[in-house]
Amino acid sequence: MAVYTEVPFAEAAALLERLNLGTLTELRGIQGGIENTNYFVTSEREGQTVEHVLTVFERLGFEHLPFYLHLMKHLATHGVPVPEPAADARGEILHTVQGKPAAVVDKLRGASELAPGAAHCAAVGALLARMHLVGRDFDRQQPNLRGLPWWNETVPVVLPFLAPEQAALLRAELAYQNHIAEGSAYKALPRGPIHADLFRDNVMFDGEAVSGFFDFYFAGVDTWLFDLAVCLNDWCVRHGGERDGEPVPELQQAFLNAYEGVRPLTAAERTLLPALLRAGALRFWLSRLWDLHLPREAALLKPHDPGHFERVLRARLPLAAPTRPAETAAA
Known part of the structure; x- marks a missing residue:
């Protein structure tokens, strides 16, 4: 989360008043992430302090956002712990701030766990499967906007910034993923709304209990297996050090066992999991390359390291290449 749009205190206060969320007392920009402008908003309502998150959407337009917001509403209504969008008197959950689309959602209790153990992975795996099942009767459709068509469009844009070895890997993996997507087994995989970015x-x-999933603004209809692979590539790999990006088998098994305790994988999903793990790594290596080399201005911005997901991808290849990436070529 970064701050691209400076939101005046008075405008935020007026929005909270329209949403019947009380009197704004604090507006604080959130640092971290790279897609949208986010603020913690604190208000006083009927003598109590209330906290929400205000998101101003920088890349997403009014045409895409109803899917994300109504998906969150659907999941919350069916007992999946996610932030629920606040509605105005007319029931609208998509608002406007500084001329851009915006939403205000509940602030979840607790804290993120950036060094998860097996119990954390199991808790997330079980809730992810539950979320997939609950989403089956969600009545809106929108593709994963960072799926294969976006990869095909974006790879040529980032290639000039890469060293030859990196460029060769990126081209080869994109060709492989296009091949996988053309197969009948892939086309038959179970699908539905996915989070698509459920990182730690x-x-x-x-404690070890999940209090909620949030940041659904990459969600879309795609294979549930891709969603699972994205999680395994973040929750169940090493972060930092000489073995950065390597899978941690005991964490991956805990995550998978818990997921399958709620929704068993099909035979085709088991067969294609290695390919989708590579797809998940490719997607985030590519998006981080794009954000690093083609950045937008922001008041608060910490770009993520693309090299981490290059290492994750290399570790997921059948004959893993050395896990340390080549130096990125200068722009």
Whole structure:
């Protein structure tokens, strides 16, 4: 989360008043992430302090956002712990701030767990499966906007910034993923709304219990297996050090066992999991390359390291290449 749009205190206060969320007392920009402008908003309502998150959407337009917000509403209504969008007197949950689309959602209790153990992974795996099942009767459709068509469009844009070895890997993996997507087994995989970005910093815990999933603004209809692979590539790999990006088998098994305790994988999903793990790594290596080399201005911005997901991808290849990436070529 970064701050691209400076929101005046008075405008935020007026929005909270329209939403019947009380009198604004504090507006604080959130640092971290790279897609949208986010603020913690604190208000006083009927003698109590209330906290929400205000998001101003920088890349997403009014045409895409109803899917994300109504998906969150659907999940919350069916007992999946996610932030519920606040509605105005007319029932609208998509608002406007500084001429841009915006939403205000509940602030989840607890904290993220950036060094998860097996119990954390199991808790997330079980809730992810439950979320997939609950989403089956969600009646809106929108593709994963960072799926294969976006990869095909974006790879040529980032290639000039890469060293030859990196460029060769990126081209080869994109060709492989296009091949996988053309197969009948892939086309038959179970699908539905997915989070598509359920990293460790998008989950809150009270102890070892999950208090909620948040940041659904990459969600879309795609294979549930891709959603699972994205999680395994963040929750169940090493972060930092000489073995950065390597899978941690005991964490991956805990995550998978808990997921399958709620929704068993099909035979085709088991077969294609290695390919989708590579797809998940490719997607985030590519998006981080894009954000690093083609950045937008922001008042608060910490770009993520693309090299981490290059290492994750290399570790997921059948004959893993050395896990340390080549130096990125100068722009």
